[in-house]
Amino acid sequence: MALAVISGLSVLGQSEHPSISEGHRSAYFKDGEIHVNVLGEPEGKPLTTGHWDFKPSWSKTGNKLVFFRRVQNHPQVGMWKTAICIINADGTGFHQITDATQTNFNQTWTRDGTNTPIWNRKNPKGGGYHVMAGKIGGKPGEEIALTGKGTHTWAYTCLTDGRILVNHAHPKQGRGYFLMTPKPKGKPVFEKIKCDLAKSGYLDRLSLSVDQTKICFEYQKGFKRKVPGRTLYLADFDAKTRAITNAKPFANQEGRQVWFAYPRWTRDQSAIMYQAGGALYLYDLKTQKTKKVSTDGSADYRYPHGEATPK
Secondary structure (H helix, E strand, C coil): CCCCCCCCCCCCCCECCCCCCCCCEEEEEECCEEEEEECCCCCCCCCCCCCEEEEEEECCCCCEEEEEEEEECCCCHHHCEEEEEEEECCCCCCEECCCCCCCEEEEEECCCCCCCEEEEEECECECCEEEEECCCCCCCCCCEECCCCCCCEEEEEECCCCCEEEEEEECCCEEEEEEEECCCCCCCEEEECEEHHHHCEEEEEEEECCCCCEEEEEEEEECCCCCCCCEEEEEEEECCCCEEEEEEEEECCCCCCCCEEEEEECCCCCEEEEEECCEEEEEECCCCCEEECCCCCCCCEEEEEECCCCC
16 A cells, blocks of 8 residues: 655646536545545535545445544554544544554445445454454444454455455465455355456456446556556456456556556446546546546545445
């Protein structure tokens, strides 16, 4: 998770003028605060102030955002101490569902009708991360582990049937991408996903479309983790056969050393929003054109997330 932002990005072939015609409502980070806004319109009052709040994810129903709050900073991001928090999209109902004694990252919601917040927690004795689950109105200490602490599992996005798309270090099949069926009172089941692109590089921050037939993600060639310079991809997704196919780049195909990241779907899945160089952009799937949709050139924009569209 890189935090350095390369500013002054001018994206070739893209408009520098915001467009508000799409009307895509989104939550996002601006200078450490959470905003809810129609992409392309100037910001109003932020939902959160006085803290560093990251990566809002919007529940499928109920208009709630889950995000993490950095409570203790550290030069190494993996050493941060963070708390998982929930707030209504209108700014009311804030509550913290974990304490800040551990490292909790990249939260989202299930799509199975339960609106269960899930996130990744750093394993206390190495081995990467494990997946946690909480509940709306929950209190610190009530969260449960969905995967073991001894093996790395990182959750990205959820399916309506309750499965979770994860990166997992499987003891027999090796590290890769899996659909995980949680078993709160037993061991989760992991089904490997077929993806030719994953043989030559690293997929990250994967996000399923609303109808679960498409997936977008960051991609880097090779397996030595390097965040700036990644290319954003769109691909077909088949939940039944567990396959990611027909992957095509739609942003930073040339691999410029800029932080292109966090591709996320609009509610009508007509477009994909993403961050690049401290600004927000919107890629229209039909026209294959991209527009800049952040309005404050002096601000740091990150982590866009569509209304009612868990990543």
